[in-house]
Amino acid sequence: MTPLVLAALLLLDSASPAPETWLGRLTIGNAVYAVAAENATTADGTVRFSLRLSQGNDARTVAAVLSREGGEAVVNGGPSRPLAPEIAASWRRQLAGGYHLEVSPAEYNCRTTNTQKVCDSRNLVAIDDSLSGRLRLIYNGDRLSGIRFFSLAEWTNPFLEYVTLNLDLQ
Amino acid sequence: MMIAAVGLLYVAEVSLVGAWRWAAVFVGLLTLVPTAGEPSRPTLSHIVAAGLLGAGAALTMSAVLGVLTVLLLVPRNRPRIAAALTLMALGVHLLWWRHVSVVDPQRIPDAVAHVVSMLLGGVAHVTSTAVIIRGRTIRFSMIPFVTVLVPVLVSAVLSRPSLRRVVVATLVAGTVTFVLTTVFSLAGHVHFFSAPWWPLVPLGIGAASAYLFLRQDEAALPFRWGVWAATAAGISIVWQVGFTPTQRPLHIAFDEAHGKWETVEAPFGPEVYGRDTVYNYKLLAQWLGGRHTVSMLKSHWTQLAGDVLVVKMPTEFYGVDEKRAIESFVRSGGLLLAIGDHTNLYGTTSVLNDLLSPYGFEIEADATVPWDGEHYDFHPDWWQRSRYLRGIATIQFQTSATIRAHSPFVLPVIVGDRVVGEDAEYSNERFFGDLHPGPEDRQPPLTMAAERRYGKGRVLVFGDSTIFSTFSLMSPGNSELFQNFVEQGTSGRSWLRGTLAFAVVAAGLFFAGGGRVVFAVALLPLVSALCLSAPFAPELTRYPAEWLEVDGRHSHIELRADPRGAHGPAFDDYSTFFAWIGRTGALPQATRHAYRDPVTPTIVLNPDQPFSRVELDRIDQYVRNGGRLLVLDDPRFAIRSTASVLLERFDITLRVVPGSAGVYDPGPPRLPEHILALPFELLREDRRGLGSARVRGIGVALVPSGTSVSLVDHNGTIIGGQKVVGKGLVAVFLRSVAFSEVVMGDVWVGQEVDPERRRLYQLGFDLVNLIRGKGTP
Numbered sequence: 014m015t016p017l018v019l020a021a022l023l024l025l026d027s028a029s030p031a032p033e034t035w036l037g038r039l040t041i042g043n044a045v046y047a048v049a050a051e052n053a054t055t056a057d058g059t060v061r062f063s064l065r066l067s068q069g070n071d072a073r074t075v076a077a078v079l080s081r082e083g084g085e086a087v088v089n090g091g092p093s094r095p096l097a098p099e100i101a102a103s104w105r106r107q108l109a110g111g112y113h114l115e116v117s118p119a120e121y122n123c124r125t126t127n128t129q130k131v132c133d134s135r136n137l138v139a140i141d142d143s144l145s146g147r148l149r150l151i152y153n154g155d156r157l158s159g160i161r162f163f164s165l166a167e168w169t170n171p172f173l174e175y176v177t178l179n180l181d182l183q
Numbered sequence: 184m185m186i187a188a189v190g191l192l193y194v195a196e197v198s199l200v201g202a203w204r205w206a207a208v209f210v211g212l213l214t215l216v217p218t219a220g221e222p223s224r225p226t227l228s229h230i231v232a233a234g235l236l237g238a239g240a241a242l243t244m245s246a247v248l249g250v251l252t253v254l255l256l257v258p259r260n261r262p263r264i265a266a267a268l269t270l271m272a273l274g275v276h277l278l279w280w281r282h283v284s285v286v287d288p289q290r291i292p293d294a295v296a297h298v299v300s301m302l303l304g305g306v307a308h309v310t311s312t313a314v315i316i317r318g319r320t321i322r323f324s325m326i327p328f329v330t331v332l333v334p335v336l337v338s339a340v341l342s343r344p345s346l347r348r349v350v351v352a353t354l355v356a357g358t359v360t361f362v363l364t365t366v367f368s369l370a371g372h373v374h375f376f377s378a379p380w381w382p383l384v385p386l387g388i389g390a391a392s393a394y395l396f397l398r399q400d401e402a403a404l405p406f407r408w409g410v411w412a413a414t415a416a417g418i419s420i421v422w423q424v425g426f427t428p429t430q431r432p433l434h435i436a437f438d439e440a441h442g443k444w445e446t447v448e449a450p451f452g453p454e455v456y457g458r459d460t461v462y463n464y465k466l467l468a469q470w471l472g473g474r475h476t477v478s479m480l481k482s483h484w485t486q487l488a489g490d491v492l493v494v495k496m497p498t499e500f501y502g503v504d505e506k507r508a509i510e511s512f513v514r515s516g517g518l519l520l521a522i523g524d525h526t527n528l529y530g531t532t533s534v535l536n537d538l539l540s541p542y543g544f545e546i547e548a549d550a551t552v553p554w555d556g557e558h559y560d561f562h563p564d565w566w567q568r569s570r571y572l573r574g575i576a577t578i579q580f581q582t583s584a585t586i587r588a589h590s591p592f593v594l595p596v597i598v599g600d601r602v603v604g605e606d607a608e609y610s611n612e613r614f615f616g617d618l619h620p621g622p623e624d625r626q627p628p629l630t631m632a633a634e635r636r637y638g639k640g641r642v643l644v645f646g647d648s649t650i651f652s653t654f655s656l657m658s659p660g661n662s663e664l665f666q667n668f669v670e671q672g673t674s675g676r677s678w679l680r681g682t683l684a685f686a687v688v689a690a691g692l693f694f695a696g697g698g699r700v701v702f703a704v705a706l707l708p709l710v711s712a713l714c715l716s717a718p719f720a721p722e723l724t725r726y727p728a729e730w731l732e733v734d735g736r737h738s739h740i741e742l743r744a745d746p747r748g749a750h751g752p753a754f755d756d757y758s759t760f761f762a763w764i765g766r767t768g769a770l771p772q773a774t775r776h777a778y779r780d781p782v783t784p785t786i787v788l789n790p791d792q793p794f795s796r797v798e799l800d801r802i803d804q805y806v807r808n809g810g811r812l813l814v815l816d817d818p819r820f821a822i823r824s825t826a827s828v829l830l831e832r833f834d835i836t837l838r839v840v841p842g843s844a845g846v847y848d849p850g851p852p853r854l855p856e857h858i859l860a861l862p863f864e865l866l867r868e869d870r871r872g873l874g875s876a877r878v879r880g881i882g883v884a885l886v887p888s889g890t891s892v893s894l895v896d897h898n899g900t901i902i903g904g905q906k907v908v909g910k911g912l913v914a915v916f917l918r919s920v921a922f923s924e925v926v927m928g929d930v931w932v933g934q935e936v937d938p939e940r941r942r943l944y945q946l947g948f949d950l951v952n953l954i955r956g957k958g959t960p
Binding site for chain 1: 858859865866933935
């Protein structure tokens, strides 16, 4: 599947419900990046996902189509390539569940305000084998509407600097 | 005779540090005593001339210039003066050998600047015109020329120009210099210990020795050299014996009532982490408790008991009653050990100075910055040694404050010569300045520890609290220094010593039949220094505890334990692992004399030094008699490792085999399983996804055989095993880099430890506990 076809699929699938758009910011030390992510699920269960990370004119992108059979992705405008089955399944599961983070509720400490429920991870959460941090999930009703992640330099952190990722559902 | 003259020069050099400066001045005074058969004795004019010469030379550091002038004015005796100048040059060389004798083309400008500053430089804060050469301030003024020429001319026009009179005048000048410097010090203009008056003393004594010993009519010398040398040696030995360190258990009290800095009550163990758990004196108190009685003063006091009061980084001022109680405590024989730190951090210097001012001490609100590099390692030379440095080869300072004295009774204990004192900058974090040596900084020598006798007791002041913190207490030299502080600081005056010294002097007088005492006394510093540095200094006795030794003779490790800045090759830095041994309950000690006691487990870490047959026999006996040995090594160091030689003794072989690593074409960014990690992965510059394999199986693994298998890596390669040998155990772990600072992190860590890192810590604890006989790896 070429990037063009992939993009067309992402843009023209009229059967899909309204896509979810997440906007936010990623910081690594003093460097700040804008983050925009979009995902939508079609009637047949296929998940289309795109991510754009930008700082000035510099942008890095990922676009992926994730089906029950597997997935393909385009990274930084390169050729489309198949995703490893376990990665495709994992992404699909996470996106279909609204960034379902596969963390047991028992590992979160939740409190409810007037309109929101805020859940903080009790311990460090490893989102990758080389990146651990603290995670805050913000819910409007039952719907995940905000994600806050930070990692300190002394934790498992390949950047050896304070890093954060803030995403809000638009 | 030349040898004797050089010896005297060394004596003078010794006099630069500690009490021996007094001896040097004393020598100068006694030289004025006329000798039998000496036709003329110094007159008042000579003494005045000497005073002028000394004052001028001292204030300008231009003694060498003065002697050159003398050489021009007194054409006779040129060979003798040339000899004197040679000796002086040797003295200067010895004094500044670190700077002058380094054969490094890049350092030559430094050395030249240093020599120029010695020849022409004035006193900091007194002269103002200066140039800066490679960061070193060289102050110029007319004072050197005026103050040197005038006294030399005075000497020259006195009744009969006599080299001898000039020499005598020079020696008297030493005394005047000392008094002047003291006055300057008391007035607060010149740092007492760093005032540059002291080169005059060896120079003057060098001239005197050359003059006295190079005479043609040596037979007329009115003393018996050998007898006096023996007498001096006797005095020195007796003197040193009187300073036998305290061996009895002491009562040591820590002041916990005036601030929580470096508290002894902090938690420390395998469960709690973060700065508070290691930046404390918890381990210090635990270690001292093995021998002494340790207590805490948690409330304000009106009287004190015990032997040692440790005041460390107080942040709350002491009340009048408390200060009175401390003064009474010291006067009646107690040791006040006051420990401060750099840059008046949190106001502690102000509090300490308020407490210490009656005793003549003041801690500067500054930070010592090494002249070279980032860290200051103090390697005491033989002439820098004192009894407080017994058994210590190196002290790794972690940014000390310097100490200034307002009393001539204060004596330096540790004098650094490659650091500058940089004033606090209160607008910066931790009040550090730019941490770079510069012309505005106080120049060396600088004092980091000083003592004073007060009544029957002592006051000891030290400027670096951090080195006794839990994370670095057991680094080489630190606990030994504290042990010396309490054991030597509580040693009292000995009437027996005084009586014996008097008897030795009387015997010397009797056998030598008169003459000058001066030469005997002059030998005292030299012999004493030698006594201190080696044969008569009793070895430090390790306090009872559960010790775990690291073989410092064969291991290739760095144990800096200073979290500030880079520590050099991070693969070689095991300071965190070393400090973490303390979390298991054992006390780590790096020693060059391991394997002596089978009860004490031992770690040899990345060994790269050869094991001699004798050493292998000793280690073999150690293990067979119950010793438990852990060998840590890594395939990265296989090319230099000597571990296989050691392990062969126990029929354990190490094989270097190909590992599973490969080389690949770079692929697109690696895609993580968790989608939240995806943005971070896109920004990773240190790794990429894998493209096509170019070659596989090119890694290196180090595999033991002859042991049971206890640990394997992710490929299943054996990396850990153990073997029972006799009554003991040999364990190996062949991924030692895992415990290096680059993987373990530094000692600060953070309160919340990453789960993966905690598992790594636990692996380290398990290995340590294995040789402690308390677990499995």
